[in-house]
Amino acid sequence: MAAEAVFRIADLKKSFGPIQVLGGVSLDLHPGEVTVLMGANGAGKSTLVKVISGVHSRDGGAMTLGAADFAPKTPAEAIRAGVVTVHQNINDGVVAALDVGTNLTLDRLSGKGQPLLFNPRRVQREARAVAERMGLDIDLSASIGDLTLADRQMVAIARAMAHEPKVLILDEPTSSLSSAEANRLFALVDRLKSHGVAILYISHRMSDIRRLADRIVSLRDGQIVGTFDKKPLDYEGAVNAMLGRKVHQSAFAANVGGKTIFTADNLVIAEDAKPISLSLGDGEIVAITGLVGVGKTALAETLFGLRSPLGGSMTLNGRGYNPRTPTEAINAGAFLVAKDRSESGIVGAFNIYENMSLPFLKRISAFGVLRRRAERAIARRQIGELGIVCRSEKDEMSTLSGGNQQKVMVARWMAQPSSLFMLDEPFQGVDIAARRDIAAKLRASAAGRATLIFVTEIDEAVETADRILVMSEHTVVGEHKNERLDMDRLLAEVAGQTARGAA
Amino acid sequence: MRDIAVRYGFLVLFAALVAYFASTADGFVSPQSAVFIFQSVAITGILALGVTATLVVGGFDLSIGSVATSAMMAAAYVMVVLDQNALVAVLVCLAIGVLIGLINGFLIVYMRVPDLLATLGMMFLLLGLQRIPTEGRSIAAGMTMPDGSVAPGKFSAAFLALGRHRFDFFAPNLVPVSVVVLVVLAVAIWFFLEYTRFGRMMYAVGSNERAAELAGAPVKAYKIWAYVISGIFASIGGILLAARLGRGDIASGNNLLLDAVAAALIGFAVLGASKPNAFGTAVGALFVGVLLQGLTMMNAPYYTQDFVKGAVLVVALVFTFALSTRAKR
Numbered sequence: 001m002a003a004e005a006v007f008r009i010a011d012l013k014k015s016f017g018p019i020q021v022l023g024g025v026s027l028d029l030h031p032g033e034v035t036v037l038m039g040a041n042g043a044g045k046s047t048l049v050k051v052i053s054g055v056h057s058r059d060g061g062a063m064t065l066g067a068a069d070f071a072p073k074t075p076a077e078a079i080r081a082g083v084v085t086v087h088q089n090i091n092d093g094v095v096a097a098l099d100v101g102t103n104l105t106l107d108r109l110s111g112k113g114q115p116l117l118f119n120p121r122r123v124q125r126e127a128r129a130v131a132e133r134m135g136l137d138i139d140l141s142a143s144i145g146d147l148t149l150a151d152r153q154m155v156a157i158a159r160a161m162a163h164e165p166k167v168l169i170l171d172e173p174t175s176s177l178s179s180a181e182a183n184r185l186f187a188l189v190d191r192l193k194s195h196g197v198a199i200l201y202i203s204h205r206m207s208d209i210r211r212l213a214d215r216i217v218s219l220r221d222g223q224i225v226g227t228f229d230k231k232p233l234d235y236e237g238a239v240n241a242m243l244g245r246k247v248h249q250s251a252f253a254a255n256v257g258g259k260t261i262f263t264a265d266n267l268v269i270a271e272d273a274k275p276i277s278l279s280l281g282d283g284e285i286v287a288i289t290g291l292v293g294v295g296k297t298a299l300a301e302t303l304f305g306l307r308s309p310l311g312g313s314m315t316l317n318g319r320g321y322n323p324r325t326p327t328e329a330i331n332a333g334a335f336l337v338a339k340d341r342s343e344s345g346i347v348g349a350f351n352i353y354e355n356m357s358l359p360f361l362k363r364i365s366a367f368g369v370l371r372r373r374a375e376r377a378i379a380r381r382q383i384g385e386l387g388i389v390c391r392s393e394k395d396e397m398s399t400l401s402g403g404n405q406q407k408v409m410v411a412r413w414m415a416q417p418s419s420l421f422m423l424d425e426p427f428q429g430v431d432i433a434a435r436r437d438i439a440a441k442l443r444a445s446a447a448g449r450a451t452l453i454f455v456t457e458i459d460e461a462v463e464t465a466d467r468i469l470v471m472s473e474h475t476v477v478g479e480h481k482n483e484r485l486d487m488d489r490l491l492a493e494v495a496g497q498t499a500r501g502a503a
Numbered sequence: 504m505r506d507i508a509v510r511y512g513f514l515v516l517f518a519a520l521v522a523y524f525a526s527t528a529d530g531f532v533s534p535q536s537a538v539f540i541f542q543s544v545a546i547t548g549i550l551a552l553g554v555t556a557t558l559v560v561g562g563f564d565l566s567i568g569s570v571a572t573s574a575m576m577a578a579a580y581v582m583v584v585l586d587q588n589a590l591v592a593v594l595v596c597l598a599i600g601v602l603i604g605l606i607n608g609f610l611i612v613y614m615r616v617p618d619l620l621a622t623l624g625m626m627f628l629l630l631g632l633q634r635i636p637t638e639g640r641s642i643a644a645g646m647t648m649p650d651g652s653v654a655p656g657k658f659s660a661a662f663l664a665l666g667r668h669r670f671d672f673f674a675p676n677l678v679p680v681s682v683v684v685l686v687v688l689a690v691a692i693w694f695f696l697e698y699t700r701f702g703r704m705m706y707a708v709g710s711n712e713r714a715a716e717l718a719g720a721p722v723k724a725y726k727i728w729a730y731v732i733s734g735i736f737a738s739i740g741g742i743l744l745a746a747r748l749g750r751g752d753i754a755s756g757n758n759l760l761l762d763a764v765a766a767a768l769i770g771f772a773v774l775g776a777s778k779p780n781a782f783g784t785a786v787g788a789l790f791v792g793v794l795l796q797g798l799t800m801m802n803a804p805y806y807t808q809d810f811v812k813g814a815v816l817v818v819a820l821v822f823t824f825a826l827s828t829r830a831k832r
Contacts, residue, residue, distance in 0.1 A: 344713045
């Protein structure tokens with residue numbers, strides 16, 4: 001480990017317009033060592049990767065590879081210099097229409113000095129050499145489309161390794177792999193490590209990090225806020241640094257839920273995941289927090305009928321609840337404000353009132369004909385209730401700020417009474433004022449239903465909820481009343497250290 | 504200002520066109536001329552209203568033209584070869600429209616074939632299929648069948664009336680059935696799309712399918728319904744075409760698809776909607792009709808017609824995509 005750093009980043013800066021994304025990042029990578037980079041959404045991880053891999057140019061600072069200055073202008077240049085990146089989306093790394101052999105040698109198809117004609121036999125020969133070196137056991141003539149995700153990723157990595165890079169960057173490589181597939185990837189990473197490659201591994205998954213990390217670096221708001229390399233590694237400290245310890249205690253008295261509205265009993269939402277049991281009471285706001293990819297959205301989707309649980313049962317208002325579609329969930333009184341409003345919430349062609357009425361058109365129409373006057377009256381009422389800043393209910397959605405758009409999404413589902421009101425990342429891309437408004441509105445209207453919010457940022461949970469549940473690896477690992485919160489235990493659970501935290 | 508230009512620009516252009524023809528072409532302003540324009544666009548207009556429904560859900564239907572000609576051939580076959588009455592012929596045509604709409608919807612929704620490709624395939628299939636029963640011949644009363652016998656039936660009078668009867672309106676014997684059908688269907692689909700929750704949800708599906716699904720809409724059903732509507736409208740167009748021609752002519756209906764799609768796309772520009780809408784489609788069809796009628800009365804040769812239609816379409820698309828603020832999202 002004492003080897004000289006092979007790749008150094010010093011005071012790297014990058015801005016997009018007026019927004020500084022990287023504010024002076026310094027990082028050393030050593031040969032034969034896996035450095036894990038952790039950071040919340042928007043911390044600047046992908047920007048850092050893109051600057052290193054030559055997608056973006058840097059605004060300031062220096063990068064050195066070995067003894068030479070490293071300033072790639074294109075991704076191809078970075079690869080030629082020996083810095084190879086495997087991007088998050090596996091299918092970006094392979095061409096599905098071509099076979100494995102061609103994919104393994106894809107980067108030799110273009111560039112100066114390559115032969116004009118495509119010689120399948122030469123390609124297969126070179127591909128075999130690449131595969132053998134990596135110990136890749138895949139039929140070279142198989143079509144990529146027939147491979148599993150893990151195999152595709154192996155192909156992408158093997159091709160990257162054909163350049164014998166000094167530095168390999170893996171950007172959330174396990175995000176779509178099963179645990180068995182991930183194990184194959186880890187074996188490959190170990191192998192590369194023993195070859196003396198310096199590896200930068202970006203991940204949210206604590207199990208990955210625990211398995212691979214020699215060193216952890218935490219990134220927050222474009223700056224390195226913590227480096228952890230003393231064994232045993234301080235995982236909790238790394239998570240803590242990544243999330244930032246600016247969490248304030250709640251300013252309200254936490255409610256205790258009234259009569260039980262929703263229960264889940266031994267609900268299993270992913271293979272090999274431990275079952276989830278929870279119970280939500282009337283008037284209570286419960287936040288489910290945890291890192292990205294621990295199954296928060298999967299749980300929300302299960303409760304909303306978008307996916308079926310692998311096991312277990314649910315009840316809503318004392319009756320069995322097993323929605324197969326969102327329609328059934330809505331009819332049973334379970335509403336979901338889905339995450340990523342522009343993708344799954346806003347109908348761009350509709351104005352404010354048309355967006356608001358969308359799920360409840362049936363309730364405001366007579367014999368199928370919309371009662372537009374009632375529709376607009378409801379919208380005006382909701383605009384007033386949530387303090388949406390607009391000229392009128394006929395405004396286009398695109399004229400609203402992110403916070404006001406989100407308020408429209410929340411208002412849409414609050415226009416009708418619900419039993420179980422779920423919000424998945426309701427504060428994403430929302431300014432602080434709108435966030436407070438939404439949280440205040442949720443608290444003020446909480447009586448008569450159970451409210452469940454899914455948030456990655458712990459302070460959002462602390463600001464809004466009466467009770468906080470922590471998820472890790474597709475199950476609930478901890479429960480906290482939002483009064484005199486044991487923040488150390490909570491962070492430990494987020495970091496996946498349940499055994500030590502709870503026992 | 505720009506908003507007003509985008510919103511009313513196309514209608515102003517339409518009015519100016521009418522005014523121009525009224526002042527230069529003798530007899531342009533008369534009930535007969537107006538009816539002639541309506542009649543000339545009736546069948547394409549009906550098809551265009553159908554394709555509008557598929558555009559609303561974010562799809563496309565290229566099979567409308569061949570659905571119409573298939574319905575026409577089927578009507579002729581049912582009456583001439585099978586010797587059935589007008590009602591049976593109409594019902595068979597409508598059934599064909601529904602069936603093809605269901606198949607299109609099934610291919611697109613469940614087989615995940617992209618809409619353009621699925622309906623292109625269906626178009627091809629139907630163009631061939633409609634020729635098989637008669638071995639490629641047109642169908643007319645008294646025709647010789649492939650086996651040498653003479654077809655027993657003929658177009659019934661009731662059926663032909665669909666193409667030839669005229670209602671008294673302003674003047675006696677003025678308005679043909681096809682124009683009445685066009686107006687009724689246009690009002691119906693306009694009301695359906697604008698004022699019912701089903702129409703609203705179809706727009707939502709077309710704009711953001713995921714959001715519509717999360718709002719509890721049965722997205723697949725809505726999409727299939729759109730193709731069924733399109734199929735039914737196209738088969739109605741085919742019935743009127745058969746009634747007008749009085750025979751099952753394998754060579755007719757070549758232009759139906761392009762004309763109908765053009766009308767629906769021109770409709771995007773009307774009132775700055777920037778989206779498929781029934782009112783716009785109707786105006787789009789009329790716009791083309793007025794232009795062609797006016798030019799014909801001014802002795803423009805027939806072979807310039809397609810050029811004119813294309814030019815109108817391009818101008819309308821510029822209105823929709825370049826000038827409209829909505830399109831810029």
